[in-house]
Amino acid sequence: MRAKKNLIRDGTTVDVMVRAIADRIVVGDLKPGGKLDEATLAERFAVSRTPIREALAQLAAMGLVDRRPNRGAIVTAVSQAQLASMFESMAELEGICARFSALRMTSHERAALESGHQASSRLVHLGKEEEYEAYNTEFHSCLYRGAHNTHVFELVTLTRSRLAPFRRAQFRLSGRLAKSWDEHDAIVTAIMRGDGNAAGEAARVHVNKVSNASLVFVSGSSD
Amino acid sequence: MRAKKNLIRDGTTVDVMVRAIADRIVVGDLKPGGKLDEATLAERFAVSRTPIREALAQLAAMGLVDRRPNRGAIVTAVSQAQLASMFESMAELEGICARFSALRMTSHERAALESGHQASSRLVHLGKEEEYEAYNTEFHSCLYRGAHNTHVFELVTLTRSRLAPFRRAQFRLSGRLAKSWDEHDAIVTAIMRGDGNAAGEAARVHVNKVSNASLVFVSGSSD
DNA sequence: GATGATTTGTACGTATGTATA
DNA sequence: ATATACATACGTACAAATCAT
Numbered sequence: 053m054r055a056k057k058n059l060i061r062d063g064t065t066v067d068v069m070v071r072a073i074a075d076r077i078v079v080g081d082l083k084p085g086g087k088l089d090e091a092t093l094a095e096r097f098a099v100s101r102t103p104i105r106e107a108l109a110q111l112a113a114m115g116l117v118d119r120r121p122n123r124g125a126i127v128t129a130v131s132q133a134q135l136a137s138m139f140e141s142m143a144e145l146e147g148i149c150a151r152f153s154a155l156r157m158t159s160h161e162r163a164a165l166e167s168g169h170q171a172s173s174r175l176v177h178l179g180k181e182e183e184y185e186a187y188n189t190e191f192h193s194c195l196y197r198g199a200h201n202t203h204v205f206e207l208v209t210l211t212r213s214r215l216a217p218f219r220r221a222q223f224r225l226s227g228r229l230a231k232s233w234d235e236h237d238a239i240v241t242a243i244m245r246g247d248g249n250a251a252g253e254a255a256r257v258h259v260n261k262v263s264n265a266s267l268v269f270v271s272g273s274s275d
Numbered sequence: 276m277r278a279k280k281n282l283i284r285d286g287t288t289v290d291v292m293v294r295a296i297a298d299r300i301v302v303g304d305l306k307p308g309g310k311l312d313e314a315t316l317a318e319r320f321a322v323s324r325t326p327i328r329e330a331l332a333q334l335a336a337m338g339l340v341d342r343r344p345n346r347g348a349i350v351t352a353v354s355q356a357q358l359a360s361m362f363e364s365m366a367e368l369e370g371i372c373a374r375f376s377a378l379r380m381t382s383h384e385r386a387a388l389e390s391g392h393q394a395s396s397r398l399v400h401l402g403k404e405e406e407y408e409a410y411n412t413e414f415h416s417c418l419y420r421g422a423h424n425t426h427v428f429e430l431v432t433l434t435r436s437r438l439a440p441f442r443r444a445q446f447r448l449s450g451r452l453a454k455s456w457d458e459h460d461a462i463v464t465a466i467m468r469g470d471g472n473a474a475g476e477a478a479r480v481h482v483n484k485v486s487n488a489s490l491v492f493v494s495g496s497s498d
Numbered sequence: 499g500a501t502g503a504t505t506t507g508t509a510c511g512t513a514t515g516t517a518t519a
Numbered sequence: 520a521t522a523t524a525c526a527t528a529c530g531t532a533c534a535a536a537t538c539a540t
Contacts, residue, residue, distance in 0.1 A: 063344045064344045064345075064527095064528070064529095065528075065529075066332075066528085066529095089505080090505075090506070091504095091505075091506095099529080099530090100529060100530045100531075101506090101530085101531090102528080102529055102530065102531090103528080103529065103530095105329070105506090105507090106328070106329060106332050106528095109289075109329055109332050109333055109336075110332060110333075110336050113333055113336030113337065114336065115429075121286035121287045121290075121506085121507090121536095122286075122287075122505085122506055122507075122535080122536050122537060123505090123506080123536090123537070123538095124505070124506070124537095133425075134425055134426070137424040137425045137426045137427065138426040140424055140426075140427075141424060141426040141427050141430065144371050144427070148367050201360040201363055201364060202356075202357055202360045203357070203360045203361040203363070203364040203434065203437075204360065204363075204364050204367070206338070207364065207430050207433075207434070210430075211426065211430070214426075287506095287507070287508095288507080288508080289507085289508095312526080313526075313527075314526075322508080322509090323508055323509045323510070324508095324509085324510085324527095325507080325508055325509065325510085326507080326508065326509095328527090328528090329507095344515090344527085344528085345514080345515050345516060345526080345527055345528075346515090346516065346517085346526085346527080347516095347526065347527070
């Protein structure tokens with residue numbers, strides 16, 4: 053009887069729904085401000101309304117959807133100001149992670165960070181945007197883990213997931229790939245030196261650059 | 276006019292349940308590690324299991340309860356290490372708020388902060404712990420708002436609510452009241468000067484002191 | 499402004515999965 | 520290890536509220 057759920061490790065149906073709906077939001081399939089009809093979603097995923105409701109509640113707690121009593125749920129429509137505040141928070145949180153990483157990373161973690169970073173230069177030279185984006189995610193995850201603070205990890209992960217819908221195509225801008233690597237390099241160098249303040253500052257600068265790129269992208273689109 | 280809505284905004288019963296259960300946890304009525312039986316809670320609050328389930332889901336998203344598939348929910352049992360990481364996060368977040376506050380508070384906000392702070396010295400001299408605690412909450416809320424960053428506000432509020440169960444009696448320790456005021460004073464002074472870095476540093480120091488006091492309390496008590 | 503239609507909120511029943519003897 | 524007991528997860532039914540006409 054386990055044949056059905058063998059593909060991916062799915063705990064409960066609610067979790068599957070959370071990921072499914074979140075994906076549709078992140079991918080842009082469901083647009084900010086768009087209505088999320090429980091019955092429609094239930095039918096679309098061939099489940100009852102109950103798990104959909106719980107999934108929406110969780111997504112609301114994550115901040116991805118907005119849910120008003122008796123009036124249904126919509127994809128969270130973030131204002132430009134709110135978006136800016138989220139990017140600013142992200143920069144601060146990453147700054148914290150980088151600072152802590154510089155002070156606390158194990159030698160193994162440092163080695164992994166550096167080797168991954170060096171290897172990524174190849175992706176830059178080849179202009180492999182997709183692959184660099186994947187590496188980039190891992191790079192930042194290294195910083196989050198390297199901070200050795202579970203709560204900061206949760207906060208930065210939460211913020212990152214909330215920002216996800218607005219970070220598409222961040223590497224499409226001219227020269228962002230090479231610049232991103234240089235900024236990573238500054239962070240890595242500082243961490244290797246064990247210079248927490250420098251690492252934090254470099255990370256803040258880096259994320260702020262990404263933010264500006266994304267904000268330009270978002271405001272460029274018509275909404 | 277709907278008379279009820281103006282008094283308290285108790286939209287849905289789920290929200291009421293969230294607050295009710297959260298209160299019982301924060302107050303210590305439900306202890307970390309304690310089982311949260313849906314049927315029992317439903318009976319206790321005279322509602323069906325459905326809103327209880329949704330409330331538990333939300334509380335799980337907030338991190339106050341831990342919910343394992345098919346195995347029920349328990350009040351989140353935080354390890355000493357996790358608790359330390361949360362306090363550390365809190366210090367960082369408050370540092371960010373104080374730094375931003377120093378740079379961004381309106382003149383009106385600055386005036387309110389300073390006047391409240393000066394007025395609170397009276398409470399210290401009179402040894403009014405309860406009232407000072409209430410003021411202290413307001414003081415920190417001022418910093419959160421003064422940062423003018425909605426996302427940071429959410430993060431710091433979330434973290435604060437998670438720490439709430441462990442912050443009881445923080446002012447019972449010898450001399451904490453006067454020391455707290457002095458630390459506040461350093462923060463306020465830096466903000467008035469518009470010195471962001473000094474304000475951030477002062478806030479971090481302040482929260483770390485509170486953390487140490489609370490950690491001693493937690494590890495000292497045997498519940 | 500009232501009424502009908504649609505959608506959310508709550509109650510409850512059944513089955514599956516987990517823990518215990 | 521098998522079976523039994525029990526709590527949870529999901530589905531369905533009904534009530535209440537919102538909106539559209």
